[in-house]
Amino acid sequence: MPPIATIASKVEFSVLLAAITIAGGLYGFVEMAEIARDAEPHGFDSAILLAFRQPGDPSVPIGPLWLPEAVRDMTALGSASVLIFVTAATIFYLLLTGRRAAALFVLVSVAGGQLLSSLLKLGVDRPRPELVPHLADVYTLSFPSGHAMLSAVTYLTLGALAARVAPNRAAGIYLLLLAVLATFLVGASRVYLGVHWPSDVLAGWCAGAAWAMACWLVAQWVLSRRQAAPYPQSGSL
Template identity: 70%
Template sequence: MKGPASTLLNRIEFPVLLAGLAIAGGLWGFVELMELARATAAHGFDTEILLAFRQPGQPGVPIGPPWLEGAMRDITSLGSASVLVLITAATIVYLLLIRRPGTAFLMFVAVAGGQLLSSLLKVGVDRPRPELISHLVNETSLSFPSGHAMLSAVTYLTLGSLAARFLRGRATKIYVLSLAVLTTVLVGVSRIYLGVHWPSDVLAGWCAGFAWAMLCWLVARMLQRRKVVGESE
């Protein structure tokens, strides 16, 4: 005889369960990192990783060949507000042209909501930028969480999940989602390389952005099942 718990688990689909676990894990990771960010002194792993991206004894000189710094500047721009707004706007217009207004609205809510959440979290924690090494780009906002890391996770993972809905073949879907994850990771690493974020800022941005993107995916899935958002809308 099956109990209530067994019946409930049978009704929950594996992707939904996995998304729920990802959201819970992301929130847990963010809370843990937030406690670290509120400490008066920087954590050892934060300082060690930052210094690992600089020449020994030269905090103003990044590691790697001369062209790497320029490449990191280019990569970090993929997580800038202007680029993400442009990508989001282009996607929304495309979705409207193919008559999927519900999906376009969900895309807007996911990215705009992520931007608002990122701003609120920065003010709530109020962590300054690292001064341990020189900054290779100019930044004036607060440090925790990394807005570039968080919003790139929100935007690219949401785009990847939307694209996967319209693509055929498991290999193609995996490729698109992997590309979204890779872009998000590269943007976050570039923020540490350029010296404008503590590593914990970037990790927190990934945690919060991934959790938010998964939550938006769950909402989109629920609306699709209820025929509010569908293939033809």
Template identity: 65%
Template sequence: MSLRFWEKIELSVLAAGVVIAGGLWGFIEMAEVARQTSAHGLDTEILLAFREPGRPDDPLGPPWLEEAVRDITGLGSMVVLVMVTAAAIFYLLLVRRGREALMVLIAVGGGQVLSSLLKLGIDRPRPELVSHLVHVQTLSFPSGHAMMSAVTYLTLGVMIAGITPGRITKAYVLFIAVLITLMVGVSRIYLGVHWPSDVLAGWCAGFAWAMLCWLVARRFMRRPTGSTPRSDG
């Protein structure tokens, strides 16, 4: 292996560490906001910015936009994420990538458990400042849609990028994974079912968890030194 190759690998590990540290810090900060008895001023301003002035029951944009946002938020629903995860795992098993399949299962399954525990840790009700445009039942903090979208799509994005040739292609795959995650999170604010700090906390926790799982998987899935088969010629 060339020195340049190892420097590139170490840079990716450093970047993952920065994401984990930043995610933990961001989540802690948002948790402090969520514990406040009254709504944070910025939370309120952003939530109202998605509604017509003076009409908290009327979201911005034409009726078709509201339907489109509902479709986008569905990309972070439990049903869709389970289907995407199951399809990815079965595909990996079919091509005999059992370790990668196990990585996806642990990352997404563990992320769901973590999301549920975090919701129980901070008993924050849903915002009542604006009307809810979709039905919700669980607690507000953190946003499960935002967190699990980050966990699922980033985990799959990093895995696909790892086996995709070319920097531009790798960057494109990661860009799409991040874009879907951001769109799902913003949709939760537009629909009035989460405070912005809920969504930001979900993103922070989701990105941090996905990167932590990637670091662990990278450690255990790396080939032992000297295990690469050599040609007899």
């Protein structure tokens, strides 16, 4: 069994990393919000959107003919229906295996992220980009990207939960990287399809990561209190 000091140092490092992520996410979101409030699109927003289109013809995306359809498949990973399905399936599995606290953690994190995303969209009334034609149907406001934010909340939450029960450190790192990759692909797909400014996606990633890490910190605090209780309680993470 590793020394208590070693375990404590690992926990403290994780908490410090989560705190840095939260602080960085909040700072990044505020910076992107300032860009979103500008009357004219920021230079880097326009440059990146146009970089995904053929020079001289912004209606044609770059890449082979099959790429737009593949990107639409990627963006579906961040759609409400897919995220609800993944979240519900995970919660039911956790309940069936007696992990009630973990199920509650996933529910609060994802549902809270959805509510926060809706509120943030009302805070910045930014229209969708009109610089390039949209390659997917959209109906809501642009800032922040709901797909980017909710995929960050959902996949990072599930990745952190899965990494906790991984059989070894390498497997845990792999699961976390997989969660980050899924989050990245969803956000990048929104820019490729022309339905979000890059700053919308960056803001969604920042807010989503900050919320997911904040929920993880709360869960760690609750878990530490449960472990310090005189009698162990069932349903742990």
